[in-house]
Amino acid sequence: MGNCCSDDYGGRSVVGGATVNTHKNSSAPNNKNDFHLFPKSRAIFTQIELSLSASILEEGDALCKSNPVAVLYAKGRDGALEELGRTEVVLDQSNPIWIAKHTVTYRFEAVQTLVFYVYNVDPEFRDAPDKMLKLDEQKFVGEATCALSEIITKPTRSLTLTLIRRDDSNSPQHLGNITVSAEECVGSKCMMEMILRCSDLEYKDPFSRSDPFLLISKTTETGSSIPVCKTDVKKNDLNPTWKPIFLNIQQVGSKETPLIIECFNFNSNGRHDMIGKVQKSLADLEMLWQNGQGESLILPTLIRYNNQKKDLQSQLFVEKFFECEQHTFLDYITGGCELNFMVAVDFTASNGNPRLPDSLHYIDSSGRQNPYQRVISEIGEVLQFYDIEKRFPAWGFGARAIDGPVSHCFNLNGSSSQCEVDGIQGIMRAYASAVPHLSLAGPTLFGPVINNASLIASQSLASCKQKYFVLLIITDGVITDLQETKEALVKAADLPISILVVGVGGADYKEMEVLDADKEERLENSYGQVASRHIVQFVPFRDVQSGDVSILQSLLVELQVQFLQYMRTKDTYPQN
């Protein structure tokens, strides 16, 4: 795939006049490009500005003050450090407040580990430019590390870490503190809503009128273009007015960044024909709106005509241009809203006998994770930061305890009353100790687990604390209670919950796509209630050992969108 324009008619799933249009490409959820295309992508480009200060304990000679400099690194999954930037050198100061700010892109879907090194610059280098400093010639004071999400989940958005020096043979010394403060860049809150219209588009389909849509891309410094947003497809319409589109300033750069607006005729084979294009910045578009004027589309013709441009009759109009500030995901998180993680594990017989190495539940004594463990730790390690107490409900389904009946929702920790365990490690322990005590059975039912999770979510509504729940269901087979699951999901759509379903093993998951309303029609229960928003995402995760976790991360990207959609449709504002 990879053709970023090949989805179905977008915008059909706009819910309830709400301003969130969620739609994604019908296949390849791991295609990163897809996330740039739809208005929902506004939720993901959040720039954060970090500022640093420290208090360094003086060592030895009290007469000689420190000249500290801090260097900020991002730590990769492989442990490698990449320098993100360094501060200026503050002279003769053991409590430096550095002025230099560092901008990092916040990615909800990943654990972004930051490492800070503090050095004391030798007086002989004190006049050297910061960038030229050779760090290995300076005196290393200490280091500190944290995850970016640890900083932004603090109500103050600042975190104080202890500086340690690890190369000492004795236990790490306390060498002072470093405080990291995070500020969300203003651009991510500033939102543009636009309604675009075209007139007199040309025929592209031989037998009918065109099915036009607009693709908006920004041009980068290198001249390449990156798609940022796309409208819905208007069927059979030569004078289309598209549904509102949303862009945030962060996505496009600035109001002056040139944007390429291309109009295509939709083709179900993915090869859309260009109808015309125009280059305008947001500021230009605002002007068009103010003056009520149209802008003629041009069509770059073939090369043999000397790259001429053909001016068209067709014009682009801006029907609405509205600039507003919106609460961002981080506003809610810093305001004290928690994401509560819940997990449910499939113990049906199709997983295979857990004592045998080919079973999906085989627990390898060498520590190599089985697919279930892998998925829990990948998703859990990201979400755990957003829950203060880190008490996670953990269930299993589709198995019986030694001589009990088959249960479709039992507590993984073996307790009869308490479903919660402590932290991700607690889930792992509960899972590992449950496996040998269960006899795997069937069928595969999701209904009971979803209903239990919904009950927890609905009970949280009575509390004054904002909470949003994330239920991770890991399964190896297709569900047999499709109708009951639909009933449960339609009800859950009204609650603060999202459900991630990850399929492991080799089953054919075609039927499961029904649940992921992004790909199919909206879910409907037996008496005609329809899910008021998307809450389920499904991905197969077959290739567990390859190390490619982008599929799981893509689930989390959309989770942020579902969260905001819930908060906005419920008129819920960040606390504090």
Next chain:
Amino acid sequence: MKRPSCFLEITVLSAEDLRLSKRSIKKNSFVTIRTTPQTFKSTCMDAVNGSYPIWDEKFELSLPDSVTYITVEVQCRSGAGVMTLIGAAKVPVSDFMNALMPVGYLHFLSYRLRDRDEERNGIINLSIKAKVPEGYVRPVLPILGGRFQAGNKSYGGVAIGIPVSCGSGNKF
């Protein structure tokens, strides 16, 4: 214990994919909400959004204690002024008043519309918030265990809650 009479704050948001004789409607659709045959409110006609109309109109309607569902009808006025029913939906009161969720919670609900022949026709999107008289005490809920205790907390001094017996039973 009976559910007391109360007021509903209903916002008629939008509808999707409305059709008449299989063809997308062009304009002039409107919605009537009834809590009883005599108690109803209607929206204005949507003239611009075709088969995906947007009304975004808020009403307050009384809900007598005996009512178990409210009806939503979407109609369309033709050029000659004739009103035609596009579709209707029955909304069980238990969907927005049940023992699991606090009263005053803003429910965001969608329903499949069905025409006179019970054929599927489009979707209606609503938000509904119930307002129960002051001094009404929420019944005790079943407790799942753990930290998730049933909430007997009050919002701004007003006790919240509705009896378990209301409506046709919840679906959880």
